[in-house]
Amino acid sequence: MSTEPLFKRVALIGFGLIGGSIARAARAQGLAGEIVTSARSAKTRARVEELRVVDRVLETNAEAVKGADLVILCIPVGACGPVAEEIAPFLEQDAIVSDVGSVKGAIARDMGPHIPQGVHFVPAHPVAGTEHSGPDSGFAELFINRWCILTPPEGTDAAAVEKLREFWAGLGAKVEIMTPDHHDLVLAITSHLPHLIAYTIVGTADELAQVTSSEVIKFSAGGFRDFTRIAASDPTMWRDVFLANKEAVLEMLGTFNEDLSKLTRAIRRNDGEALFEHFTRTRAIRRGIVEIGQDSAAPDFGRPHANLTKKPE
Amino acid sequence: MSTEPLFKRVALIGFGLIGGSIARAARAQGLAGEIVTSARSAKTRARVEELRVVDRVLETNAEAVKGADLVILCIPVGACGPVAEEIAPFLEQDAIVSDVGSVKGAIARDMGPHIPQGVHFVPAHPVAGTEHSGPDSGFAELFINRWCILTPPEGTDAAAVEKLREFWAGLGAKVEIMTPDHHDLVLAITSHLPHLIAYTIVGTADELAQVTSSEVIKFSAGGFRDFTRIAASDPTMWRDVFLANKEAVLEMLGTFNEDLSKLTRAIRRNDGEALFEHFTRTRAIRRGIVEIGQDSAAPDFGRPHANLTKKPE
Numbered sequence: 001m002s003t004e005p006l007f008k009r010v011a012l013i014g015f016g017l018i019g020g021s022i023a024r025a026a027r028a029q030g031l032a033g034e035i036v037t038s039a040r041s042a043k044t045r046a047r048v049e050e051l052r053v054v055d056r057v058l059e060t061n062a063e064a065v066k067g068a069d070l071v072i073l074c075i076p077v078g079a080c081g082p083v084a085e086e087i088a089p090f091l092e093q094d095a096i097v098s099d100v101g102s103v104k105g106a107i108a109r110d111m112g113p114h115i116p117q118g119v120h121f122v123p124a125h126p127v128a129g130t131e132h133s134g135p136d137s138g139f140a141e142l143f144i145n146r147w148c149i150l151t152p153p154e155g156t157d158a159a160a161v162e163k164l165r166e167f168w169a170g171l172g173a174k175v176e177i178m179t180p181d182h183h184d185l186v187l188a189i190t191s192h193l194p195h196l197i198a199y200t201i202v203g204t205a206d207e208l209a210q211v212t213s214s215e216v217i218k219f220s221a222g223g224f225r226d227f228t229r230i231a232a233s234d235p236t237m238w239r240d241v242f243l244a245n246k247e248a249v250l251e252m253l254g255t256f257n258e259d260l261s262k263l264t265r266a267i268r269r270n271d272g273e274a275l276f277e278h279f280t281r282t283r284a285i286r287r288g289i290v291e292i293g294q295d296s297a298a299p300d301f302g303r304p305h306a307n308l309t310k311k312p313e
Numbered sequence: 314m315s316t317e318p319l320f321k322r323v324a325l326i327g328f329g330l331i332g333g334s335i336a337r338a339a340r341a342q343g344l345a346g347e348i349v350t351s352a353r354s355a356k357t358r359a360r361v362e363e364l365r366v367v368d369r370v371l372e373t374n375a376e377a378v379k380g381a382d383l384v385i386l387c388i389p390v391g392a393c394g395p396v397a398e399e400i401a402p403f404l405e406q407d408a409i410v411s412d413v414g415s416v417k418g419a420i421a422r423d424m425g426p427h428i429p430q431g432v433h434f435v436p437a438h439p440v441a442g443t444e445h446s447g448p449d450s451g452f453a454e455l456f457i458n459r460w461c462i463l464t465p466p467e468g469t470d471a472a473a474v475e476k477l478r479e480f481w482a483g484l485g486a487k488v489e490i491m492t493p494d495h496h497d498l499v500l501a502i503t504s505h506l507p508h509l510i511a512y513t514i515v516g517t518a519d520e521l522a523q524v525t526s527s528e529v530i531k532f533s534a535g536g537f538r539d540f541t542r543i544a545a546s547d548p549t550m551w552r553d554v555f556l557a558n559k560e561a562v563l564e565m566l567g568t569f570n571e572d573l574s575k576l577t578r579a580i581r582r583n584d585g586e587a588l589f590e591h592f593t594r595t596r597a598i599r600r601g602i603v604e605i606g607q608d609s610a611a612p613d614f615g616r617p618h619a620n621l622t623k624k625p626e
Binding site: 025102129130141144146185186189191192200201204207213215218221233235256260270284300301303 | 443500519528542544580581589592595607
């Protein structure tokens with residue numbers, strides 16, 4: 001590219017699935033003159049250097065953010081407040097500070113007060129991920145066709161918001177702007193409650209007296225295995241999500257419990273008609289998701305199948 | 314193959330995902346001299362004939378089972394009793410009658426009494442499927458590496474059981490034998506409860522006042538979309554499963570509700586330690602499932618990702 005990159009220097013604080021994916025995609029798209037990250041442990045620094053997807057790996061967050069015009073915290077929600085406080089004195093004037101947290105009310109509350117005058121605070125949440133974590137798990141294509149939600153506080157500089165929007169669009173994402181409160185309600189149903197329920201049922205299956213774990217694992221293709229993917233997500237990240245979005249999660253959980261009671265009652269009363277009606281209705285949502293490219297149309301999420309081979313006679 | 318096929322004539326009653334997959338796989342593996350099926354509607358008969366995966370499509374079940382040495386009912390559990398009664402007078406001596414139902418206690422109770430003396434009754438349940446249904450949805454590889462559970466009543470002819478085991482092994486499945494009651498408990502947790510919960514949460518998301526359906530669809534990559542796949546399964550089949558396996562489903566649901574209350578309480582009390590401990594434990598089950606080849610090790614079930622393309626400057 002002959003034109004200037006969008007940012008001179010992007011500092012990624014945290015290099016797990018999301019940080020690592022941003023680095024790879026931003027580099028592939030030439031969105032940053034330089035990409036730096038930091039890691040406290042020498043072992044992690046060595047690993048990230050080996051991956052050769054960032055320009056420098058620094059020992060402290062303070063060093064990493066110096067001279068950066070975009071700083072993105074890619075760490076669990078609960079760590080964002082303290083890290084914002086830590087880096088505040090080292091931030092450049094006019095820099096944009098953002099994050100990737102799955103809860104936005106708590107981010108506004110915990111990070112907001114630490115952001116110095118003259119620095120633009122534009123929280124973000126890319127709605128994308130896999131069940132893998134750690135520096136090796138990232139990949140450049142993670143954000144393609146996924147939404148990234150920005151929740152700038154009222155009065156945020158419009159040019160800063162636009163620049164961050166361009167950055168995420170460059171990574172392949174579609175960008176939408178919301179209030180933190182609405183974001184937290186939407187994500188409570190599209191992400192947080194599904195994770196809570198998946199974590200619950202996988203735990204239930206693991207502790208049954210009448211059915212062994214080995215049976216659960218063997219016969220998981222009946223549906224259960226679909227839940228185990230998101231129940232294998234990063235525990236620290238998810239602990240923080242539930243603590244930070246408590247109110248909205250409890251509210252959605254209340255509605256879910258009412259609906260589960262209704263279906264349970266239909267089963268108990270042999271009300272086949274109510275069950276059939278409900279099961280027919282839920283097909284439409286899947287169709288909508290596939291139609292707008294948010295999931296694969298292939299059966300079974302496109303899971304691979306082996307070929308049939310005839311046994312030798 | 315120079316040797317005789319395992320069965321002279323296989324009659325498949327019902328030609329949806331499972332019936333259609335059995336036909337394709339049995340033909341590919343040369344397991345049957347002839348494969349026949351039946352359909353009441355002329356339109357379905359025409360469609361199945363077009364697919365060219367069976368030898369003949371007959372108008373009635375009675376005609377289909379005549380001369381068959383293996384008859385498999387590939388229809389919803391609730392229809393199996395009446396169809397067993399209907400075909401009973403036309404079954405050949407020494408034929409094997411089986412099914413593919415997801416509940417086995419009800420099958421023993423509803424089909425068992427109609428099976429004539431001299432005919433072998435060996436119920437079966439291949440633990441495999443996709444969210445698609447209908448005659449076009451089947452494929453020969455569906456059963457590869459999946460388990461098929463046989464639940465022969467006490468005293469069933471061992472040679473008949475062995476022959477059906479060979480048939481399923483030929484389709485690529487691993488075969489296991491259980492009592493109907495134990496089968497129904499195992500499947501209640503590995504398949505029925507996951508479906509009930511998926512149906513519930515997809516319904517919940519569809520009816521919220523604060524979050525629109527379009528938002529649910531757009532931001533579904535946060536976890537929700539994983540649930541929509543099994544909530545798009547065949548409504549008739551699943552209505553019958555819940556009515557037929559009521560006791561075991563209600564029992565598992567009781568345990569699930571207790572566990573969900575425990576996690577809810579941990580969130581309400583800000584007990585991060587309890588959440589972290591639970592979320593760490595559930596990772597092991599996923600590992601077990603991937604290790605024995607019951608799910609893909611690729612992130613996101615191996616869902617495809619588009620390539621990054623640089624925008625033209």
